[in-house]
Amino acid sequence: MLILGIETSCDETGVALYDSERGLLAHALHSQVRLHAEYGGVVPELASRDHVRKLLPLLREILRRAGATPDAVEGVAYTRGPGLIGALLVGAAIGRGLAWAWNVPAIGVHHMEGHLLAPMLELEPPEFPFVALLVSGGHSLLVEVDGVGRYRILGESVDDAAGEAFDKTAKLLGLPYPGGPALARLAEQGDPQRFRFPRPMTDRPGCDFSFSGLKTAAINTWRGLEPTPANRADVARAFEDAVVDTLAIKCRRALQATRLRRLVVAGGVGANRRLRERLRELLAELGGHVYYPRLEFCTDNGAMIAYAGWRRLAAGQYDDTAIEVLPRWPLDSLPAVN
Amino acid sequence: MKLLALDTSTDACSAAVWMDGVARERYELAPRRHAALILPMIEAVLAEVGLRPTQLDAIAFGRGPGAFTGVRIAAGIAQGIAFAADLPVAPISTLAALALGVGREIGHSRLAVALDARMGEVYWGTYAVTADAAELLGEERVCAPAAVTAPAGGDWFGAGGGWRVHAAVLSRQLPVRGCLEERYPRAADVARLAVVPRQRADWVSPDWALPVYLRNEVVDKRAAGSR
Numbered sequence: 001m002l003i004l005g006i007e008t009s010c011d012e013t014g015v016a017l018y019d020s021e022r023g024l025l026a027h028a029l030h031s032q033v034r035l036h037a038e039y040g041g042v043v044p045e046l047a048s049r050d051h052v053r054k055l056l057p058l059l060r061e062i063l064r065r066a067g068a069t070p071d072a073v074e075g076v077a078y079t080r081g082p083g084l085i086g087a088l089l090v091g092a093a094i095g096r097g098l099a100w101a102w103n104v105p106a107i108g109v110h111h112m113e114g115h116l117l118a119p120m121l122e123l124e125p126p127e128f129p130f131v132a133l134l135v136s137g138g139h140s141l142l143v144e145v146d147g148v149g150r151y152r153i154l155g156e157s158v159d160d161a162a163g164e165a166f167d168k169t170a171k172l173l174g175l176p177y178p179g180g181p182a183l184a185r186l187a188e189q190g191d192p193q194r195f196r197f198p199r200p201m202t203d204r205p206g207c208d209f210s211f212s213g214l215k216t217a218a219i220n221t222w223r224g225l226e227p228t229p230a231n232r233a234d235v236a237r238a239f240e241d242a243v244v245d246t247l248a249i250k251c252r253r254a255l256q257a258t259r260l261r262r263l264v265v266a267g268g269v270g271a272n273r274r275l276r277e278r279l280r281e282l283l284a285e286l287g288g289h290v291y292y293p294r295l296e297f298c299t300d301n302g303a304m305i306a307y308a309g310w311r312r313l314a315a316g317q318y319d320d321t322a323i324e325v326l327p328r329w330p331l332d333s334l335p336a337v338n
Numbered sequence: 339m340k341l342l343a344l345d346t347s348t349d350a351c352s353a354a355v356w357m358d359g360v361a362r363e364r365y366e367l368a369p370r371r372h373a374a375l376i377l378p379m380i381e382a383v384l385a386e387v388g389l390r391p392t393q394l395d396a397i398a399f400g401r402g403p404g405a406f407t408g409v410r411i412a413a414g415i416a417q418g419i420a421f422a423a424d425l426p427v428a429p430i431s432t433l434a435a436l437a438l439g440v441g442r443e444i445g446h447s448r449l450a451v452a453l454d455a456r457m458g459e460v461y462w463g464t465y466a467v468t469a470d471a472a473e474l475l476g477e478e479r480v481c482a483p484a485a486v487t488a489p490a491g492g493d494w495f496g497a498g499g500g501w502r503v504h505a506a507v508l509s510r511q512l513p514v515r516g517c518l519e520e521r522y523p524r525a526a527d528v529a530r531l532a533v534v535p536r537q538r539a540d541w542v543s544p545d546w547a548l549p550v551y552l553r554n555e556v557v558d559k560r561a562a563g564s565r
Contacts, residue, residue, distance in 0.1 A: 045406060045556040049549075052410050056417055056545045070422060086407050089373060093411050097418020100377055101391040321377035323411075 001314060002068065003075045004098070005306025006055065008091030009083025009111045010138065011035075011042045013054040014302035017066045017073075020310055024121055025066035027303045028058045029296075037177045048086035055094050073102060075318075077309020080108025081326030082138075088325035096323050105318035107309050112331050114304035115266040116145060118293035121307055126262050126291040131254045133247065133279075136267030136299075137163035137180070141331070142207045142254045145264070148311045149336035154254045155207025162243060163269045165211035169239055172219045173232055183236050184272055190237025195221055197242040199249060207250045207257075214242055240274060248278045252286075261288025271298040311337055340394050342419070343529035344380060346372035346412045347404025347432040348453065348499070350522035353379035356529035357387050363526040372411050380415070391423040396541055398532035400523050401429035402550040403461040403480065404453060409549040420544035427547035428532035428540065433463035433498075434472040435523040435531060440497035441467030442527075443518070448492040450512055452500025455480050460500035460508070461552055464488045470530050480552040483507040497521055 002025075007014035016027035032050050036042050063070060078095030081088055092108065099106035116132040119125055131154070134141040140157035160168065163180055170179020175186070197217045200210040218239040225231040251263060263283055269275065270292060283290040297303055312318075315337040341356040351372045354363035364379040384390070399416035402409040409432075420427045437449040447468070453461040462479045465472040475489050483504035488494060496517035501508055505517075531537060 039557060043557050048406070048410060049551075049556075052413055052417075053548060056421055059421070060545075070424075086410070089407060090410055090414050092373065093414025094418040096377060097415040098422045099418075100381075101419040101422030321381060322375070323373040323377065325373070 001074045001310060002072050003077055003306045003310045003313065004059070004073050005302040005304070005309055006076070006078040006091045006095045007114070007300050007302045007305045008051040008055070008087050009079045009081070010087060010300060011047050012300040013051050013058060014300055014305070015055065015058045015062055016302035016306045017062050017068060018303060018306035018310055020314065024303055025068065026062040027301060028062050029301055030054045030058060033178060040171060040177050044084045044086055047084060048090055051087055051090040055090065071102070073104060075104050075309065075313040076106040077109050077305050077313070078106070079111050079114065079305055080324070081111065081329040083111055083327060085325060085327045088327065092323050092325050096321070100321060105313055107312050107318050108325070109305045109308045109312070110329060110331060110334055112139060112141065113334060114308045116143060116264060117148070117308045117311065118266050118297045118304040119264050119291040121297065121303055122293065126264055129260055130262035130264050130291070131251070131258055131260050132264040132266065133251055134267045135162040135247065135265070135269035137161060137167060139267065140209045140211070142250060143331065144258050144260070147336065149334045151332045151334065153332050154257065155209060155250060157209040157211060159210050159212035160215065162209070162211055162247065163267070165215045165243065166269065169215050169218050173222060173235065180268070184240060184274070186233050187236040187240040190233035190235070192237055192241060194234040195238035197238050199242055199246045202246060202249045207254050209246065209250065211243065214239065244272070244275045244278050247275060248282055251279060252282060255286060255288065261286055263288065263290045265290060265292050266298060268299045271295050339533050340389060341396050341398055341529050341533055342380065342384065342394050343398040343525040343532060344376060344412050344415060345400035345432065345435065345523050345525045345528050346376055346408045347400045347402055348408065348522045350524065351375045351379065352525035353383050354525035354529045355383040355387055355389065356533055357389070361526040361529055362386055363524065365524055367522070372408055376411065376415055391419055394423065394425055396426045396428055396532065398428040398430050398528050399547065400432040400435055400528050401548070402432055403455070403478065403552040404432050406551060409551070413547055413549050416547045417544045420547060426541040427544050428537065429542065429547055429550070430528045430531045431463070431474070431478065431550070432523040433461060433478055434465060434474060435527040436497055436521060437463070437465035437467050437472040438531060439524050439527040440495070440518050440521050441465070441472065442469065444495065446495045448494045450488055450494045450496050450514060452486070452496065452498045452504065452508060454499045454503045455553065458482060460486065460504060462486045462500070470534055472531060478552060484511065486511050488512050
């Protein structure tokens with residue numbers, strides 16, 4: 001079954017062709033980072049305007065690269081939510097229009113389900129059940145995954161998402177937008193012994209996160225210092241260490257609570273090198289294994305939407321012609337796939 | 339000529355099929371329900387005449403100006419159907435469609451169209467309307483009601499919700515014989531404008547089925563990125 005996947009929930013236009021027999025045939029992504037950089041954050045209206053310009057050219061490109069004709073597509077999956085409503089509507093309208101005229105089924109996919117199933121596109125995919133850590137600019141979640149659509153939220157952020165805290169802290173340190181990856185690079189040069197920030201919410205039971213206070217600790221420290229490159233790097237290092245440590249502590253708790261030994265890490269922060277190292281050590285210690293999507297599928301992409309859509313379409317789920325997008329959509333409200 | 343048209347640019351939502359000189363239409367005032375309604379409407383009008391998408395000659399859509407999200411829903415649906423069915427697209431002005439609709443309804447040839455653009459502005463265009471065409475006189479604009487202009491010497495009739503919101507200022511700027519505020523762009527008129535031979539030169543590939551917003555200053559630079 002050949003599935004077209006469409007992702008437009010935020011500031012990346014992603015499309016992909018996934019075949020259930022042959023795997024991922026082609027994918028393409030247009031990032032709007034430069035469009036929004038001038039404003040220091042995603043401007044929803046500009047994001048929507050860009051999606052509607054970029055999507056069909058990207059679709060032509062992947063059809064050409066896959067050597068596929070449009071009439072070979074047997075299903076369309078698009079991101080229904082959560083995300084920016086205007087951006088979601090562009091992908092939904094084009095995806096539903098395509099599916100309707102091709103006379104093939106269409107399904108709206110949960111963006112975070114896409115992320116947590118993304119490692120299934122790799123050569124050695126994890127088996128169910130597993131624990132998934134989803135950490136991106138918009139989300140921080142720990143989820144027990146028993147199968148497609150069988151999700152139990154173990155913990156989530158009570159304020160800023162992990163990636164959001166990275167970006168905001170980077171901005172306050174004067175790094176260019178989006179600052180998260182730049183902050184991580186800077187931290188490489190920092191002295192790990194110089195400052196120590198709190199590990200928020202690790203002194204009480206549970207797997208919830210809070211990163212807002214950590215951001216404040218970093219800023220207060222930075223404001224008391226000479227703004228030298230070395231000081232900036234030391235603050236970045238202390239901040240990154242605190243985030244990585246906190247995520248690792250919560251992952252350990254989640255694995256212990258569920259008695260599972262498989263951990264999936266997805267979302268943009270999952271590309272962080274120090275976090276990957278730390279979690280690899282943790283799972284080695286626990287006698288388990290950690291799974292990542294390839295780096296380019298840590299961030300938003302169409303491939304994960306195509307894959308998640310295929311799992312649901314293959315189970316007979318599809319949408320009717322009334323288009324509905326869901327800017328807010330609890331992950332644990334999805335129907336299970338048997 | 340067989341053509342599918344759709345419009346979701348205002349509080350109204352409509353789809354029409356044009357077949358050999360006859361328009362069949364589904365039309366509903368449906369604020370914020372366009373996404374849910376538009377494909378079922380399209381399905382219904384095509385079923386009524388027994389046409390499949392691939393049997394059409396083109397897709398026409400109301401390309402704006404209007405509500406940003408609404409105009410993008412129409413553009414997205416038009417792009418999707420046209421790409422899948424390998425059809426050209428006719429992007430049609432929503433102001434012209436409204437001018438044609440009201441001009442035909444009342445038998446008047448000089449129409450001044452104003453849609454409420456919020457933020458104290460209107461989307462504005464003046465038209466010379468005949469039975470099957472609405473010729474733009476001047477240019478389409480987004481501007482304060484006090485800044486609208488029209489060619490001299492016309493016997494004008496007003497159309498569109500902008501005339502309700504800004505009645506006093508607009509009629510001071512441009513005295514009109516009368517006014518129909520409770521009218522919206524309709525897919526049947528989008529279709530009528532798309533099929534005239536002169537318009538066919540402006541049909542585009544689906545990739546270029548894009549909105550015309552008119553308002554391009556959409557970022558409040560103080561607010562952006564401060565969340």
